[in-house]
Amino acid sequence: MKKFGKKVIIECALNELYKDSMEKHYYIITYGCQMNVHESEKIAGILRSKGYAECGFQEEADIIVFNTCCIRENAENHAYGNIGALKKLKRAKPSLLIAVGGCMTQQSGAAEKLKKKFPFVDIIFGTHNLEDLGRLIDIKSSQKKSVIEIEEGRDDIGDDEDISFRTSYPNAWVNIMYGCNNFCSYCIVPYVRGRERSRRPENIIAEVNGLLDQGYREITLLGQNVNSYGNDAGGGFTFPQLLRDICKRKEKFRLRFMTSNPKDFGEELVRAIADCEQICNLVHLPVQAGSDRILRLMNRKYTAEEYLKKVELLRKYVPDCCLTSDVMVGFPTETEEDFRATLDLVREAKFSTAFTFVYSPRSGTKAAGMDGQIPDEVKKDRIMRLVELVNSQTREMSAEYLGKTIEILCEDFDEKKGLYLGRDEYGRMGYFKSDARPIGKFVRLKITDASGVSLYGEECGRA
Numbered sequence: 001m002k003k004f005g006k007k008v009i010i011e012c013a014l015n016e017l018y019k020d021s022m023e024k025h026y027y028i029i030t031y032g033c034q035m036n037v038h039e040s041e042k043i044a045g046i047l048r049s050k051g052y053a054e055c056g057f058q059e060e061a062d063i064i065v066f067n068t069c070c071i072r073e074n075a076e077n078h079a080y081g082n083i084g085a086l087k088k089l090k091r092a093k094p095s096l097l098i099a100v101g102g103c104m105t106q107q108s109g110a111a112e113k114l115k116k117k118f119p120f121v122d123i124i125f126g127t128h129n130l131e132d133l134g135r136l137i138d139i140k141s142s143q144k145k146s147v148i149e150i151e152e153g154r155d156d157i158g159d160d161e162d163i164s165f166r167t168s169y170p171n172a173w174v175n176i177m178y179g180c181n182n183f184c185s186y187c188i189v190p191y192v193r194g195r196e197r198s199r200r201p202e203n204i205i206a207e208v209n210g211l212l213d214q215g216y217r218e219i220t221l222l223g224q225n226v227n228s229y230g231n232d233a234g235g236g237f238t239f240p241q242l243l244r245d246i247c248k249r250k251e252k253f254r255l256r257f258m259t260s261n262p263k264d265f266g267e268e269l270v271r272a273i274a275d276c277e278q279i280c281n282l283v284h285l286p287v288q289a290g291s292d293r294i295l296r297l298m299n300r301k302y303t304a305e306e307y308l309k310k311v312e313l314l315r316k317y318v319p320d321c322c323l324t325s326d327v328m329v330g331f332p333t334e335t336e337e338d339f340r341a342t343l344d345l346v347r348e349a350k351f352s353t354a355f356t357f358v359y360s361p362r363s364g365t366k367a368a369g370m371d372g373q374i375p376d377e378v379k380k381d382r383i384m385r386l387v388e389l390v391n392s393q394t395r396e397m398s399a400e401y402l403g404k405t406i407e408i409l410c411e412d413f414d415e416k417k418g419l420y421l422g423r424d425e426y427g428r429m430g431y432f433k434s435d436a437r438p439i440g441k442f443v444r445l446k447i448t449d450a451s452g453v454s455l456y457g458e459e460c461g462r463a
Contacts, residue, residue: 003135005322008194018033023053024050024063025053025055025061025062025063025220026054026055026062027048027054027057027058027061027063028040028058028065029064029224030179030449031066031079031102032075032103033069033076034220034222035173035175036067036069036102036103038103039067040067041167041173042131043133043163043165044153044165045165046131047065047133049084050137051290058089059089059093062097062099063096063098063137064086064099065099065101066079066082066083066098068100068103069103069111070102070103071187071188071189071221071362072105072360072362073360073361076104079100080117083114084117085214086098089122090120097122097137097140098121098123099122099136099242100123100124101125101127103127103188103192103193104117105125105127105172106193107192107363107364109257111124111148111150115148115366118249120147121146122147123147124146124147124149126150126151127191127192128150128194129149129151131163132149146460149231153194169216169226169439170215170216170218170308170410170439171216171217171218171411172211172216173218173222174207174221174222175196175206175222175223176228176239177197177200177224177228177232178193178194178196178223178244179193179224180193180224181194181196181199181224181228182263183357184288184300185298185299185366185370186298186331186363186367187295187362191365195232196224196225196228197232198233201230201237203247205242209249217252217254217409217442218253218254218409219253219255219256220256220257220258221257222258223258223259223263224259225259226370231408240268240271240272241276242273243257243269243276244276247279249278252442253278255279255423256279256282260284260285260286261286262285262306263302265285265310266310266313266424270365273317273320273321279425281320281322281425281426282321282323282352282426283321283322283324284323284324284325284374285307285314286325286327287298287304287345287442288327288339289304289327289328289334289338289341290338290343290344290345291342293386294333294334294338297370300332307345311349313427321351322397322427323349323352324351324353324427325351327346327354327355327357327390328356328357328359329358330358330379330383330384331359331367331374332372332373333372334374334382339382343386346390347389351390352361352426353393353427356387358379358380358388359374361373376400391452396451398452398453399450400454401450402448402449402450403445403446405445405447406424406444408424408443409423409440410422410438410439410440410442418433418434420432420434420439422443428454430454430455430456431454431455432445432459433458438462443459443462443463444462446458446460447458
């Protein structure tokens with residue numbers, strides 16, 4: 001978050017004098033998961049429909065929107081700190097609108113707490129009110145008091161049109177469902193996102209086809225548990241069916257999805273991955289822990305053995321498939337034996353990489369009230385040991401790339417490195433030089449160096 005000195009404050013005050021003749025600008029600050037990143041694209045689309053243009057600095061903005069996360073305490077603390085830092089800017093620029101939305105505001109009592117702590121915030125909206133932001137801006141423009149609108153739930157999911165202003169070409173995110181029914185004991189998501197609601201398959205397919213027609217070449221389907229897609233509609237149309245229907249488009253593109261809950265990961269889905277060449281041979285399958293006792297306390301509804309059998313099933317049908325995961329340490333009552341079981345599972349599953357976390361209590365979840373909370377020093381020791389194991393496996397797999405030729409989808413140009421970059425289907429980032437304009441193209445690279453999760457190579461053709 002940028003500090004605001006006297007010069008900036010004076011400039012903002014002068015800009016207030018000319019605000020009627022100036023173009024309106026927005027600035028969005030996003031925390032959290034890929035779903036939040038995509039929802040910020042929707043927020044940008046709404047703001048652009050209201051006549052705002054994006055700007056690169058907060059002091060230039062006429063509206064600043066925080067799209068928040070509450071999955072971990074650290075993300076929430078960052079949001080509070082950055083909202084508070086805007087007090088001086090708001091004082092110097094009274095017409096500035098500050099809006100706060102997302103998962104953090106949807107928590108019980110959070111909106112009242114936010115308004116009391118930061119009375120200069122103009123608009124507070126929840127996860128079910130994102131598409132109402134334009135209307136809330138209109139309401140605020142006609143009154144002095146703040147606008148607070150937090151719906152407890154919503155049956156409709158705004159499925160008629162894509163309002164997003166996409167910023168991640170040649171990649172695109174597509175929501176296929178919202179909410180979660182799993183109620184893992186550590187997780188706040190079902191309380192702030194609501195129950196599972198699936199989009200209609202024809203609308204998803206139309207959105208994907210439209211993105212492919214526009215030149216997007218990698219589509220990631222999003223849901224808290226994509227494997228549950230369609231269950232709320234009686235299970236008549238399943239996630240594997242959706243994948244197969246999307247892959248009827250035969251031009252070259254990549255299809256990814258996240259996140260998959262292991263309890264619902266089965267043979268029908270694995271067969272779809274094997275049969276559809278557009279689906280990347282990379283599956284993100286969060287395990288969280290390797291101890292059956294801890295998994296029961298987490299309410300994950302599978303055992304370590306059942307998880308590993310699903311991994312075996314995947315590799316039976318898709319031998320070259322890579323696997324990534326989420327792994328947590330320090331869950332209440334976790335013993336050294338429990339933790340060692342997690343290390344054993346990580347070794348056996350052979351994750352290409354894993355997102356590792358220290359358990360953080362979230363108010364309103366069952367785990368937050370459990371006895372046996374683990375001391376911070378024990379959590380720190382365990383996370384360091386876990387990270388070292390995961391990193392060692394990642395380095396070993398990266399070393400296997402040396403001398404090989406891979407195909408990446410070029411995504412961007414790294415100004416600091418002076419290199420183009422893109423990922424292969426297994427998620428590894430490859431860097432390379434090019435005199436052409438490769439962004440949005442499939443490029444073949446001969447790998448000359450591997451550093452952790454990053455690869456470096458020489459361009460040797462286009463796919």
